[in-house]
Amino acid sequence: MADLLHVAARLRALEGSQAVPIVSQRQVVIQSQAKILTLISMAGEDTSVHAAAFGGVGEAARVFVVADPRRRDDQNDLLRQLLPLFEEYYRACRAAGTFPQIWVSSAGALGHLDTLADRLRFTDEPEIRRLGELWTYAGERSPVAGQQALISASGALRLHYATGQQEAEDEHLLTLLTWIEPPRGRDIFAAVAAAEETPMGVKTDPFFDSSSLQPAITDFHNAETDAEREHHQTRIQHMLEGVIRPIYTATQRAISILSLPRWRDNPALDALAQQESEEFERFMQARDDGFFLPYHDSPKAGAMKIAARERAVTNVEAGMLRHDTAARERGVVKGSVLRGQLVGVQEHHLGPRLYEYDLVITSHQDSLHLRRGDELWLLDGANLSIEITEIERQGPFTWVTGRVGAGKRTAKRMAAGPILEFGPGAPDWPGVGRALARMSTRLMNPPWTHGEALPPANPSPLAKPANLRTAIEDLT
Structure with a gap:
């Protein structure tokens, strides 16, 4: 689109x-x-x-x-x-x-x-x-x-x-x-x-x-x-x-x-x-x-450069969605940005001084790319995130319910009516360095699939069946 x-x-x-x-x-x-x-x-x-x-x-x-x-x-x-x-x-x-x-x-x-x-x-x-x-x-x-x-x-x-x-x-x-x-x-x-x-x-x-x-x-x-x-x-x-x-x-x-x-x-x-x-x-x-x-990168250096480039793509897209109006509109058309009207805030009392909040949003978008469990962040204003719990299509509208993660105090004060826009989280440029540090640690001990030595044999403790074909057919 x-x-x-x-x-x-x-x-x-x-x-x-x-x-x-x-x-x-x-x-x-x-x-x-x-x-x-x-x-x-x-x-x-x-x-x-x-x-x-x-x-x-x-x-x-x-x-x-x-x-x-x-x-x-x-x-x-x-x-x-x-x-x-x-x-x-x-x-x-x-x-x-x-x-x-x-x-x-x-x-x-x-x-x-x-x-x-x-x-x-x-x-x-x-x-x-x-x-x-x-x-x-x-x-x-x-x-x-x-x-x-x-x-x-x-x-x-x-x-x-x-x-x-x-x-x-x-x-x-x-x-x-x-x-x-x-x-x-x-x-x-x-x-x-x-x-x-x-x-x-x-x-x-x-x-x-x-x-x-x-x-x-x-x-x-x-x-x-x-x-x-x-x-x-x-x-x-x-x-x-x-x-x-x-x-x-x-x-x-x-x-x-x-x-x-x-x-x-x-x-x-x-x-x-x-x-x-x-x-x-x-x-x-x-x-x-x-x-x-x-002239040629080592496998480790190549892997780290690929990881850094992937994180750069994510960070650039997230930054543009927050500050570039054209990128925001393309995100809405493509379905990566949720733009809808807030129709209600549902409060759930779970215990003493323990509350959860759900935002209910309706959207006219036809090509939303949303799944239950997706985490979206408010692109403008307060630092507020929701985890998608329900998605339902009703006529020309898509009803989306999201459980508030960050920003519960903000959600508590919200009222129905405003148009909200949600998308991916804010760019995390320092996170690139942390990700590369973790990758460097993992690459110090490469898996056996990337080496010449085979892992030691680990035989199954179960007895071998007398008729292997019959045992496999019994599984189905």
Whole structure:
């Protein structure tokens, strides 16, 4: 049902020939000191950097280009120029007690940076290895729910807008921006088609490669003098600057759109920013202490990362349901949030000064995902929880009865009439550390199913039946 809301928004965008906002609150943290990193790789060389553009929000790009990234020394020279920029940025973030935030153009650029980080941190060059380690922080955080360290501009815009094109087409940043800010007096599809001609990923256009870039690289290798070689290198730089600067500019434009005052503050993002700062400090402290970043996680480390990611998903969803109005409405439509009218409070006297309270709620929702025994918490106001004891459908209404757990004094003072909303408990970010500590203790003694030694035989004390088949048939 939540997808139906998105489909409806896309239909509205298609009808109006303009992207439709799907939220009113900002969905990502935008650091004032965030940096934009745009990388271009050579065709067929996925782990190369042919050109790089770097700069802060609202700043002009500093562009670095290498004539041919297949020449290892030239490639490393380019990366060495990037290292002090990131060292200084990470150092400033750490001193301020905050976290670094890197913006890229699309999911493809995000994956390219992650791949580069894996490759660079295992090179022989200490400086290149250091750059790979710094990039690894952003790469390892990218798949974690609610992370704010590595943001793709297309992904951030998609959290705020729905367009009239397919979701996969939204990954092209310039077409997405065209839907958000369509040119006046021009057909939207013609404008989008024109925008698609501009590369917005990490690869250049194949026709551009064959007609312009590859001949220039060939001329660079065939040059007989330093002057000729420098001339062709300058040609290549101008060509690639014409490709990389529009991508950098589009990323800047995406950040400026998301920074507009039309987006209201989202208190849920405060907790995410705090978590990111803590994760960054732990990562950098581990590097200072000399801990090695492995290429493959051990089974224990892998299990703990999976557990942490699962808890992050739960905490992010719980936080958004409390502070994000769009997430709340999606929860109501999907049935994970109970929205209903309080029709009564039932008091049960169990003994001297011992009372229990039941809340009786009626809801118009058609797709409630509730079962007896579920624990729900009041999303607004007092700290109150209920355990579902009865669910009954009566005509267009669903009658839900819940036994009050936390907040009995509040429940006692409640009167029939108000509309209440219940959902999962509040996010428990410190609980992630406690869960990982318990898992670490359990993993110190792995079960026999994860080892080579078999458990000792434990024969049954019962006598073996004379006829096994008859004994089994008697069981049925």
